[in-house]
Amino acid sequence: MTTGKISIAQHYHERTKYDPKTIATKSQGLDWSRQPTPFKEYRLGISFDLKPYLTEKSETIANSAEDDWLRRLSRLLFCTYGLTAKMLTMTGEPVYLRAAPSAGGLYPAEVYLISRGTPFLPAGLYNYQPKTHSLIQFWEKQVWTELQTACFWHPVLNNTQLAIVTTAIFYRSAWRYQDRAYRRIYLDTGHLLGNIELAGALTDYRPHLIGGFSDRALNELLYIDSEQEGTTIVIPLADLLDPQQNLPLAATALPSPIDTNYPRIPDGELIGYFQQATEISAEPEKIEVTNQPSLEDKYNFPFCLKVSTVIEPIDWGENQELLENTILRRRSTRTYNGANLTLNELKALLDFTYQPQHYIEQNLDRSPDYFDLSLIETFIAVSGVDGLEEGCYYYAPKAQELRQIRFKNFRRELYYLCLQQELGRDAAAVLFHTADLKTAVAKYGDRVYRYLHLDAGHLGQKLNLAAIRLNLGVSGIGGFFDDQVNEVLGIPTDEAVLYITTLGRPR
Numbered sequence: 001m002t003t004g005k006i007s008i009a010q011h012y013h014e015r016t017k018y019d020p021k022t023i024a025t026k027s028q029g030l031d032w033s034r035q036p037t038p039f040k041e042y043r044l045g046i047s048f049d050l051k052p053y054l055t056e057k058s059e060t061i062a063n064s065a066e067d068d069w070l071r072r073l074s075r076l077l078f079c080t081y082g083l084t085a086k087m088l089t090m091t092g093e094p095v096y097l098r099a100a101p102s103a104g105g106l107y108p109a110e111v112y113l114i115s116r117g118t119p120f121l122p123a124g125l126y127n128y129q130p131k132t133h134s135l136i137q138f139w140e141k142q143v144w145t146e147l148q149t150a151c152f153w154h155p156v157l158n159n160t161q162l163a164i165v166t167t168a169i170f171y172r173s174a175w176r177y178q179d180r181a182y183r184r185i186y187l188d189t190g191h192l193l194g195n196i197e198l199a200g201a202l203t204d205y206r207p208h209l210i211g212g213f214s215d216r217a218l219n220e221l222l223y224i225d226s227e228q229e230g231t232t233i234v235i236p237l238a239d240l241l242d243p244q245q246n247l248p249l250a251a252t253a254l255p256s257p258i259d260t261n262y263p264r265i266p267d268g269e270l271i272g273y274f275q276q277a278t279e280i281s282a283e284p285e286k287i288e289v290t291n292q293p294s295l296e297d298k299y300n301f302p303f304c305l306k307v308s309t310v311i312e313p314i315d316w317g318e319n320q321e322l323l324e325n326t327i328l329r330r331r332s333t334r335t336y337n338g339a340n341l342t343l344n345e346l347k348a349l350l351d352f353t354y355q356p357q358h359y360i361e362q363n364l365d366r367s368p369d370y371f372d373l374s375l376i377e378t379f380i381a382v383s384g385v386d387g388l389e390e391g392c393y394y395y396a397p398k399a400q401e402l403r404q405i406r407f408k409n410f411r412r413e414l415y416y417l418c419l420q421q422e423l424g425r426d427a428a429a430v431l432f433h434t435a436d437l438k439t440a441v442a443k444y445g446d447r448v449y450r451y452l453h454l455d456a457g458h459l460g461q462k463l464n465l466a467a468i469r470l471n472l473g474v475s476g477i478g479g480f481f482d483d484q485v486n487e488v489l490g491i492p493t494d495e496a497v498l499y500i501t502t503l504g505r506p507r
Contacts, residue, residue: 190457212254
């Protein structure tokens, strides 16, 4: 890693930390007249209505091969990012909720579909329209070769016919969260990845994640203004009903350069500079990333209490309707009643999130695609779990055990750390995802900041869905006093806090 100034990823993380002494200066009043719309509109294009294909059997359409194919695609997109609720505000304006959670309900992510040309969906570029559950084809020509070129000829694109591409419209989140919005944007996109993984299991698609691509080429391919919107991830969809597409896992996390020569960047311009600084312009040397577990977890504190987390997997039912219903009824909990969880409930949450191999019999184990989970650590502050002593624990996923590192009830501190949100105080357990940012940058360059938050959001969505399945409360928190988390919980200062998930019983 280059010596001298810290990299732009480390600079961004330090600069966007919340601190009790400076948070007031970072808080700005919201200009409601400039609130962005969470929906992208196209004036021209061909619309493909997917609503008739949401039901398993329809009296209005025949059950042909085309209908079955469109039904799978409709279900996949709806469970990924479809509208699941409509609420009216005090002004009478509707607010729509989606299958994937988003910080502040701002939904900065856009979902595009690229078709190579199938018997049932012509070649071209499509934008998913959640408001109408439809696809709008805004470019009718074949662009698959351009997609392959932009993804440096990733092998999974050789035989696949469809690819989802997600982007972020930065101002949708920055309007409220200013420069810290970049963190939330990639966490939100990670939530989408969690949904795509499981929705793929429901519809016989195998998502493959491509995080290393030519950003400029993808932005140009999608005809987006890179000053306002940027590509975040490419997800080829392997159709498991076609044996030629049933390919081995091949996630791609390519490194970007390390930028230590950045200028003084004014507030409000940090997100744009950081996104461009983490772009890849030419194919770098590939890094082999394996999801096979190593022999040891990172931390093995001496003389600590160790509690096994091995438990029977959550039962999602034979026909997987429970999973689909859970995705569609997921909501972020607003308040907890302060009651305890059981140790078995906490174990089940961890098992579903971190031990996908236990779900083979339920056809939910598709070897979930992450960029590099070896870079992410998990700590849990336990305030109220029956059968588990209060304190802070390190979760060791490879050993499947909790390792206690502090002995104290942290409710008061958690309330403070979570910006005086009662969710932190009243939760039975608060889970923290962290990463050694310096080590991560040395491996992948500054682009690793994207990968870390995508993976943390992906894990967070798995926690969300497991909690809802168990009728528990759950809510992610992206705003917190960064350095104070390390101090209070006694976790190493090298661990940059990425994401917080609160767990408890809903009021």
